[in-house]
Amino acid sequence: MKPARRLTLRFVSYFIIFYLLIITGFIISLVFFAIFINGHVGDDIHIMSSSEIKDDAVVEKGKSIKIADYLVKRAEENLGQLYLFNQSMDIVDYTGDTCELCSMPDSEKMVLKRPGMHTWEIPKYHLLFLPTLPVQPLFEEVVQDWKDKGEIPSELLQRLQDKKATVEIYNEQWDRVEVIGERHKKLHKPQLLEENYDIFEYKELTRNASLEDGSTLVVRMPNPAYKPFDEPFTKAMLLFVSIFFGGHIILILGIIFLSISISRQFVRPLVYVLSRIERLTQFDYSKVRDKSIHHRETGKLKRKFKLFQPVDESINNLSKRLSSNERQIKHAERLREEWITGLSHDLKTPLSSIYGYSTMLASADYEWTKEEMRVFATTMQEKATYMDALIRDLTYTYQLKNKAIQLEKVLLPLNVWLPQFADERVSVKVYGDVMLEADELLLKRILDNLITNAKKYTPEGTKVSVEAQHIGKEIMLTIADQGPGIPQEELDNLFERYYRGTNTTDDTTGTGLGLAITKQLIDLHDGTISVQSGAEGTVFVLKFKCKL
Numbered sequence: 001m002k003p004a005r006r007l008t009l010r011f012v013s014y015f016i017i018f019y020l021l022i023i024t025g026f027i028i029s030l031v032f033f034a035i036f037i038n039g040h041v042g043d044d045i046h047i048m049s050s051s052e053i054k055d056d057a058v059v060e061k062g063k064s065i066k067i068a069d070y071l072v073k074r075a076e077e078n079l080g081q082l083y084l085f086n087q088s089m090d091i092v093d094y095t096g097d098t099c100e101l102c103s104m105p106d107s108e109k110m111v112l113k114r115p116g117m118h119t120w121e122i123p124k125y126h127l128l129f130l131p132t133l134p135v136q137p138l139f140e141e142v143v144q145d146w147k148d149k150g151e152i153p154s155e156l157l158q159r160l161q162d163k164k165a166t167v168e169i170y171n172e173q174w175d176r177v178e179v180i181g182e183r184h185k186k187l188h189k190p191q192l193l194e195e196n197y198d199i200f201e202y203k204e205l206t207r208n209a210s211l212e213d214g215s216t217l218v219v220r221m222p223n224p225a226y227k228p229f230d231e232p233f234t235k236a237m238l239l240f241v242s243i244f245f246g247g248h249i250i251l252i253l254g255i256i257f258l259s260i261s262i263s264r265q266f267v268r269p270l271v272y273v274l275s276r277i278e279r280l281t282q283f284d285y286s287k288v289r290d291k292s293i294h295h296r297e298t299g300k301l302k303r304k305f306k307l308f309q310p311v312d313e314s315i316n317n318l319s320k321r322l323s324s325n326e327r328q329i330k331h332a333e334r335l336r337e338e339w340i341t342g343l344s345h346d347l348k349t350p351l352s353s354i355y356g357y358s359t360m361l362a363s364a365d366y367e368w369t370k371e372e373m374r375v376f377a378t379t380m381q382e383k384a385t386y387m388d389a390l391i392r393d394l395t396y397t398y399q400l401k402n403k404a405i406q407l408e409k410v411l412l413p414l415n416v417w418l419p420q421f422a423d424e425r426v427s428v429k430v431y432g433d434v435m436l437e438a439d440e441l442l443l444k445r446i447l448d449n450l451i452t453n454a455k456k457y458t459p460e461g462t463k464v465s466v467e468a469q470h471i472g473k474e475i476m477l478t479i480a481d482q483g484p485g486i487p488q489e490e491l492d493n494l495f496e497r498y499y500r501g502t503n504t505t506d507d508t509t510g511t512g513l514g515l516a517i518t519k520q521l522i523d524l525h526d527g528t529i530s531v532q533s534g535a536e537g538t539v540f541v542l543k544f545k546c547k548l
Contacts, residue, residue: 021250026244045078046116048074050122054123058122065084065093067084067095078129079224080116080129081132082095082128083101092125115131134221138156138159161181164181166183166221168180170216174189177215187218202226204223205221206219269307273312350384357379360376361376393514397517403524405442407438410437411436412437413434414434414436415433415468421466427466428466429465434470434475436475436546443521445518446518449514449515450518451466451479454540458481462482462483465479465480473546474544477541477542478542484535485538494515494531495529527542529543
């Protein structure tokens, strides 16, 4: 098995164990949470669907037909009764102590409507839930006595007290004018409009009726079925958090043991690898031989480090590459110093001329004629113009290098645009309708540089040809001359910045940066330039992508 796969399997096995520990702890926490919630939160009968109860709602034992016990218990929790009807509307069974509907005619049963009433259709039967809130009979007696006598009898007051019920009277302005029983927080009118069938969420039960004088009588009592979700949920969450953190303590202990195991197998090799990297940061590229890590005879990694053999080989390869890069950097530094030396020479030479002529003109020992002074001034002007061009070209090359030049591309029809470069020595030929998308000013500078060089370094009378054509998905431009060709040494450095022999005494009409700028401008257009040179002449080939 490969070391990478072996390492992967080892880590996978560790983390699978870790994952299983987490999942087990999470499942245990959820189970305890569900058990706790189930025992402390009421089960609303109104959200029960027919599909949930159709198979086990009715228990048939011979001729006896009964409502299932779990439904009986659920009806009691919801402060109501369940009635079981057959298809003929006969009451087959009911829950509770009294049967309110048994003496009621079928016609009244059919139009019976009460808040909180609910029905379910099951095979061969119908179930009806009828709320029997304990506040309702008290409320009816209080209203009747209050309307008949204007007061509440002592017997009823005692029952109200036993049920911890309170009677309140509110006037038309909704000021509480009388309280019989324990005083509670004043009710607001909208609270009397609420009809919530989830009996477990209300702390108290209320009923109200309007009296003849415009006041409102309210009876309120604690809800014996009050089992709100929030309180047990909070307790359950505390239980869940306790189990969760307890499980995490166990997980932490497991992680500690796993970490110790992992460290023994992986940390020591990693320390070795880090030491190798540290040596690289100190520019030490030599190979490491450690008796505790390598075999004395073979120099290979010991068995416990075999897993890191590819890493060790990669570091060895990196050492070789860094060593090679360091040599290249030193070579580049040497070339840079030579470049600066050449540039300094080309700046110093015209500057020396300017300084010499200005010194001669300023000398009081000689009287110069106007013609001599004109010659001096012309020479100084030529040298200053050369220096200005050199500095501008240097600035331009660095702008190109740092991508500070923005292209303004347009479509140029080369069969119309290229003839501007034709003269007595330059011939232009375009094969077909060639459209090139480029920055017009920069493309003109590219061709000016190449054509000017071709004319400058070829004998008088020789021709320079410029051609353009489509080849596949590219547009190719060629500039060919019939000169003596370019030596191989110069050809290799042709597009280097500031390469032209660094000798300004021969010819100062150029800065030595023209071809470097040309290549940078072509690169900016995502194009390429290549050169072929021989005894028959030199050909520059430019290729640009065609987007049409």
